[in-house]
Amino acid sequence: xxxxxxxxxxxxxxxxxxxxxxxxxxxxxxxxxxxxxxxxxxxxxxxxxxxxxxxxxxxxxxxxxxxxxxxxxxxxxxxxxxxxxxxxxxxxxxxxxxxxxxxxxxxxxxxxxxxxxxxxxxxxxxxxxxxxxxxxxxxxxxxxxxxxxxxxxxxxxxxxxxxxxxxxxxxxxxxxxxxxxxxxxxxxxxxxxxxxxxxxxxxxxxxxxxxxxxxxxxxxxxxxxxxxxxxxxxxxxxxxxxxxxxxxxxxxxxxxxxxxxxxxxxxxxxxxxxxxxxxxxxxxxxxxxxxxxxxxxxxxxxxxxxxxxxxxxxxx
Amino acid sequence: xxxxxxxxxxxxxxxxxxxxxxxxxxxxxxxxxxxxxxxxxxxxxxxxxxxxxxxxxxxxxxxxxxxxxxxxxxxxxxxxxxxxxxxxxxxxxxxxxxxxxxxxxxxxxxxxxxxxxxxxxxxxxxxxxxxxxxxxxxxxxxxxxxxxxxxxxxxxxxxxxxxxxxxxxxxxxxxxxxxxxxxxxxxxxxxxxxxxxxxxxxxxxxxxxxxxxxxxxxxxxxxxxxxxxxxxxxxxxxxxxxxxxxxxxxxxxxxxxxxxxxxxxxxxxxxxxxxxxxxxxxxxxxxxxxxxxxxxxxxx
Numbered sequence: 001x002x003x004x005x006x007x008x009x010x011x012x013x014x015x016x017x018x019x020x021x022x023x024x025x026x027x028x029x030x031x032x033x034x035x036x037x038x039x040x041x042x043x044x045x046x047x048x049x050x051x052x053x054x055x056x057x058x059x060x061x062x063x064x065x066x067x068x069x070x071x072x073x074x075x076x077x078x079x080x081x082x083x084x085x086x087x088x089x090x091x092x093x094x095x096x097x098x099x100x101x102x103x104x105x106x107x108x109x110x111x112x113x114x115x116x117x118x119x120x121x122x123x124x125x126x127x128x129x130x131x132x133x134x135x136x137x138x139x140x141x142x143x144x145x146x147x148x149x150x151x152x153x154x155x156x157x158x159x160x161x162x163x164x165x166x167x168x169x170x171x172x173x174x175x176x177x178x179x180x181x182x183x184x185x186x187x188x189x190x191x192x193x194x195x196x197x198x199x200x201x202x203x204x205x206x207x208x209x210x211x212x213x214x215x216x217x218x219x220x221x222x223x224x225x226x227x228x229x230x231x232x233x234x235x236x237x238x239x240x241x242x243x244x245x246x247x248x249x250x251x252x253x254x255x256x257x258x259x260x261x262x263x264x265x266x267x268x269x270x271x272x273x274x275x276x277x278x279x280x281x282x283x284x285x286x287x288x289x290x291x292x293x294x295x296x297x298x299x300x301x302x303x304x305x306x307x308x309x310x311x312x313x314x315x316x
Numbered sequence: 317x318x319x320x321x322x323x324x325x326x327x328x329x330x331x332x333x334x335x336x337x338x339x340x341x342x343x344x345x346x347x348x349x350x351x352x353x354x355x356x357x358x359x360x361x362x363x364x365x366x367x368x369x370x371x372x373x374x375x376x377x378x379x380x381x382x383x384x385x386x387x388x389x390x391x392x393x394x395x396x397x398x399x400x401x402x403x404x405x406x407x408x409x410x411x412x413x414x415x416x417x418x419x420x421x422x423x424x425x426x427x428x429x430x431x432x433x434x435x436x437x438x439x440x441x442x443x444x445x446x447x448x449x450x451x452x453x454x455x456x457x458x459x460x461x462x463x464x465x466x467x468x469x470x471x472x473x474x475x476x477x478x479x480x481x482x483x484x485x486x487x488x489x490x491x492x493x494x495x496x497x498x499x500x501x502x503x504x505x506x507x508x509x510x511x512x513x514x515x516x517x518x519x520x521x522x523x524x525x526x527x528x529x530x531x532x533x534x535x536x537x538x539x540x541x542x543x544x545x546x547x548x549x550x551x552x553x554x555x556x557x558x559x560x561x562x563x564x565x566x567x568x569x570x571x572x573x574x575x576x577x578x579x580x581x582x583x584x585x586x587x588x589x590x591x592x593x594x595x596x597x598x599x600x601x602x603x604x605x606x607x608x609x610x611x612x613x614x615x616x
Contacts (some may be wrong), residue, residue: 089577089578092577113579116583200386202554204554204564207552207554216454221470268568
C-alpha cells in the first residue's frame with residue numbers, strides 16, 4: 001500500500017514538474033511587420049447589429065495589443081460579436097489557422113516564409129489581410145559614437161567581420177551584438193531588408209526575445225548594437241540611420257527606408273461575414289489613423305509602396 | 317422509531333461514502349489520464365525529430381552546431397544540454413551550503429526567533445514569480461558581474477546565481493523538516509557524552525539527516541533544470557558551449573521558450589524543440605528516481 005501511494009505521488013510530482021518546465025512560453029515577441037497591399041475589399045464602415053458570432057484569433061505577440069484594442073472597440077459597436085485574442089507567436093498563429101483551430105492567425109511574416117516544404121500546401125489555403133506596418137531600426141548604445149551605418153557595415157558587424165566600433169568611425173569599444181532568436185519575425189525582417197542575408201549566431205552574442213529586454217540591454221551594455229521596432233525607440237538608445245536614411249514614419253511610408261514589414265492577419269479561405277466585418281473595420285480610417293498610430297504601428301493604408309512575399313517593392 | 321432513524325443514518329453514511337469514493341476515483345483517474353497523455357504527447361512529438369525528420373541520435377545529442385534556419389539545417393543540441401547541466405550544478409553548488417546553514421540555524425542554533433523570522437522570509441522567496449527573478453537578475457546581478465568580471469555580465473554565472481536564489485527555499489525547507497524530525501535523544505546522548513554543539517552538528521546531526529538533505533538538493537536541482545524564464549533573461553542564449561562563466565550560453569528551457577511560439581507545429585525545428593522537451597522530461601524522471609532512492613535509504 002505504501003509503495004503504491006508513493007508511486008502515485010511520484011507520478012503527480014513528475015507531472016507538475018514537467019508542466020512547469022514546458023508551460024513557460026512567455027516570450028514577449030515584438031516584431032515587425034505591417035501591411036495593407038493585399039486587402040482587396042474597400043474598407044467600409046460597418047454598422048452595428050448586422051453581424052454576430054464569435055471570433056478566435058491567435059499568434060504574433062507583436063500584433064496582439066493592437067488586435068485586442070481593436071477587438072474591444074468592435075465588440076462595443078457590435079453587441080452580438082465575441083472576439084478572443086490569444087498570443088503564442090507567429091508560428092503558433094499560422095499553425096492554428098491552417099488547422100482551422102482559430103478563425104484568424106496573426107503573423108509577423110508571410111505564411112509562405114513559415115509554412116515551407118511539406119506544409120507549403122497549407123499556406124496556399126490561407127488568405128492574407130495586411131493590417132499594419134512595422135518598421136525596424138538598428139540601434140546602438142549611446143556611447144558607441146556612431147549615428148549612421150551602411151548596409152555593408154551592418155552586414156560586417158552582424159557576421160562578426162567588424163568587432164570594434166572604431167572600424168566604423170566610432171569609439172574604441174568592442175561591439176556586443178544583442179540579437180533576436182533565429183526564428184523571430186523581427187530578426188527575419190531585419191536580416192532580409194537591412195542586411196539582405198541570413199546571419200549565423202556568433203559565439204558570445206546575446207539573444208533576448210522581448211523588445212523591452214532588448215532595449216534595456218542595449219541601453220545598459222557598453223558597445224551594444226541591436227534592432228528595435230520604431231515604437232520602442234527612445235532616449236536610452238541611439239537610433240542609427242541606415243545608408244544615411246533616417247528611420248522615420250515618413251521615410252517608411254514613402255518607401256525611402258526599406259526595413260519594414262507587414263503585420264498579417266490570416267484567414268483559412270475567404271473569411272465569413274463576421275470575420276470579414278472585423279477585418280474590414282481594421283482598415284477603416286478610424287482604426288488606421290487611431291489605434292494603429294497610437295500603438296506605434298504604421299497605418300497600412302498610408303503606405304505609398306507595397307511589397308510582395310518575394311520582397312519586390314512596387315509603387316502604389 | 318429509533319431503529320428506523322439509525323437505519324437512515326446508516327444509509328446516509330453509505331451515500332456519503334459512495335459520493336466520496338466516486339469523487340476520489342474520478343480525480344485519480346483524471347490525474348492518471350492527464351499524466352499518461354502528457355507523457356505520450358511529449359514523447360511522440362519528441363521522437364518525430366528522429367523518426368520523421370531523420371535527424372540521427374548522435375547528431376542531436378552530440379552535435380554542437382544548432383542552425384535550424386540555415387540552408388543545411390543542423391540540430392545539434394549538445395550546447396543546450398551542457399548549458400542546462402552547468403547552470404544547474406553551479407546553482408546547486410552555490411545554494412546547498414547556504415540552505416543547509418539556514419536550516420541548521422533555524423532548527424539547531426536559534427530554534428526560537430530564528431525559525432520565526434527566517435522561515436517566512438525563505439518561504440516568501442519561493443512565491444516570487446520567476447519573471448521577477450529574471451528582471452532582478454537583469455537589473456542587479458548582470459550589471460554587477462559586468463563591472464567586476466570580464467565580459468558583458470550576461471552568461472552562465474548570472475544564470476546560476478539567479479537559479480541558486482530560486483532553489484534556496486526548496487532545499488532549505490526540506491532540510492529544515494528533516495532536521496526538526498530528528499529524534500531528540502540522539503542529540504541529548506551526544507551532549508551527554510560531552511560533545512560540543514559543533515561536534516554534535518558535524519558528527520551526529522548532518523550524517524544522520526544527509527539522505528534527507530540530499531533529497532532537498534535533488535529537488536532543488538530538478539527545479540533549476542526546469543526553470544525557463546528567469547534563466548532565459550540573463551543567460552544570453554547563444555547556441556554555443558560556454559568556455560567561461562561570463563560567456564553567453566543557452567539552456568534547454570531557454571531555447572524552447574525562445575523558439576516554440578515562432579515555429580510552426582510539425583516543422584523540423586519545432587520537432588527538435590519537442591525532443592528537447594523530451595530530454596527535460598526524462599531528466600525530471602531521473603531526478604524523481606534519485607529522490608525515491610534517497611528516501612528508501614533514509615527509511616532503513
